[in-house]
Amino acid sequence: MGEGDPSETGPQPRRRRAAPSARAGGEGARRGRRRHRFKKEYDMAKRTKATRRPHRRQRIPEDVIAAIRRTVAIAPIAARLTRLRPSGQRFYGLCPFHHETRPSFAVNPAEGRFYCFGCGKHGDVIDLYRHLTGRSFPAAVRALAAATFATDHTPSPAPPRPPKTAPAPDVLAALEAAADLYHRALLKRPTVRRYLEKRRIPTHLIQRHRLGYAPAGGRFLVRALSANHPQGGDHRHAPAALLRAGLANPPANPEAAPYDRFRNAIIFPLIDPKNHVIGLIARPFNRRGPHYLNSNFRRRAHLFALPQATHDHPLILVEGPADALAVRTLDLPAAAVLGNALTDDQANLLTHHPRITLAFDGDPPGRQGAARAADLLSRRGHQVRLAPLPEGHDPASLIEEGEDDVLRRLLVAEGRGG
Numbered sequence: 001m002g003e004g005d006p007s008e009t010g011p012q013p014r015r016r017r018a019a020p021s022a023r024a025g026g027e028g029a030r031r032g033r034r035r036h037r038f039k040k041e042y043d044m045a046k047r048t049k050a051t052r053r054p055h056r057r058q059r060i061p062e063d064v065i066a067a068i069r070r071t072v073a074i075a076p077i078a079a080r081l082t083r084l085r086p087s088g089q090r091f092y093g094l095c096p097f098h099h100e101t102r103p104s105f106a107v108n109p110a111e112g113r114f115y116c117f118g119c120g121k122h123g124d125v126i127d128l129y130r131h132l133t134g135r136s137f138p139a140a141v142r143a144l145a146a147a148t149f150a151t152d153h154t155p156s157p158a159p160p161r162p163p164k165t166a167p168a169p170d171v172l173a174a175l176e177a178a179a180d181l182y183h184r185a186l187l188k189r190p191t192v193r194r195y196l197e198k199r200r201i202p203t204h205l206i207q208r209h210r211l212g213y214a215p216a217g218g219r220f221l222v223r224a225l226s227a228n229h230p231q232g233g234d235h236r237h238a239p240a241a242l243l244r245a246g247l248a249n250p251p252a253n254p255e256a257a258p259y260d261r262f263r264n265a266i267i268f269p270l271i272d273p274k275n276h277v278i279g280l281i282a283r284p285f286n287r288r289g290p291h292y293l294n295s296n297f298r299r300r301a302h303l304f305a306l307p308q309a310t311h312d313h314p315l316i317l318v319e320g321p322a323d324a325l326a327v328r329t330l331d332l333p334a335a336a337v338l339g340n341a342l343t344d345d346q347a348n349l350l351t352h353h354p355r356i357t358l359a360f361d362g363d364p365p366g367r368q369g370a371a372r373a374a375d376l377l378s379r380r381g382h383q384v385r386l387a388p389l390p391e392g393h394d395p396a397s398l399i400e401e402g403e404d405d406v407l408r409r410l411l412v413a414e415g416r417g418g
Contacts (some may be wrong), residue, residue: 019210
């Protein structure tokens with residue numbers, strides 16, 4: 001073997017790998033290969049996407065949505081959110097959307113809607129189901145549709161709304177008799193009259209608007225007006241008429257007699273332009289439930305005290321009957337929306353009042369309702385002004401606290417253009 005032969009020197013040490021920078025191509029070559037591979041995959045995905053038929057979610061037909069709102073019962077869904085108790089034609093319970101200790105959450109099965117008098121949350125059965133499940137609008141509609149009818153079913157068009165008809169003669173007669181009975185009960189009770197005097201409601205407004213008082217007993221009206229009661233006198237009415245008018249509630253025991261719907265409450269009759277009583281509005285003294293209770297009339301189609309309002313000044317629109325009478329003490333025309341949501345039917349009644357001032361309650365629901373009402377009336381050509389009431393106040397509370405001048409300045413001078 002010659003000198004330097006590897007076989008004579010034993011095993012050779014393992015040769016170290018070259019540094020990355022010393023390999024063929026180096027880091028730049030690897031980046032180039034990655035860019036080439038990425039471009040190749042991108043071009044392939046682009047060609048595949050161009051040839052693939054795009055997926056489009058089918059839009060839910062409007063008639064399906066309308067059918068769900070018309071057919072799905074809202075009360076069972078609301079009962080899963082809060083405990084409900086029946087009261088007349090509605091259900092009431094603690095609001096599931098905000099903390100409260102007195103029930104202000106109302107469910108109207110006939111209209112399929114809910115409303116909270118405390119926080120102003122409102123909507124239909126789809127909105128309530130979304131709050132319950134947290135689903136989006138399309139997902140909620142499909143879930144309700146699957147529980148009601150197949151989603152590919154096209155329901156028949158909704159039947160036209162029946163024409164508005166006046167209450168039946170026996171219902172109108174029962175309402176007139178009840179308003180007269182409650183009015184005479186108020187005049188006979190000095191404590192109630194002192195309460196109204198404290199609220200700054202004068203005697204001439206009590207007489208003109210035929211205010212009344214429903215005693216605390218649960219059989220006052222039924223005993224006085226029932227056709228089966230010996231004290232019915234000349235104003236005897238069938239219990240069925242009292243029930244249809246919303247003056248009495250059906251008993252839990254079918255064999256028992258109906259009982260009064262209004263108890264221990266101030267009564268505000270709803271009077272039409274012909275001076276006929278078409279409904280009663282009650283404001284309970286205890287205030288443990290909703291602020292107002294109504295007999296059976298379409299609340300969203302009437303405005304309290306509108307027929308008695310003059311046209312010599314912009315009409316003041318407020319929320320409740322007590323607020324309307326408070327404004328009337330300032331010799332200003334006023335009408336009550338019976339809530340904080342002005343409807344199209346109510347706006348149709350205001351064609352003869354081109355100038356309107358909105359004086360809703362000084363709270364978030366009141367301000368939101370006033371903004372919506374201003375938009376609705378402005379689009380109809382009315383000249384609208386907003387009267388910003390102090391936080392936590394309404395016209396009735398300002399008058400009761402002796403702030404007549406403050407309220408007058410807000411209504412007359414400090415309105416803002418809507």
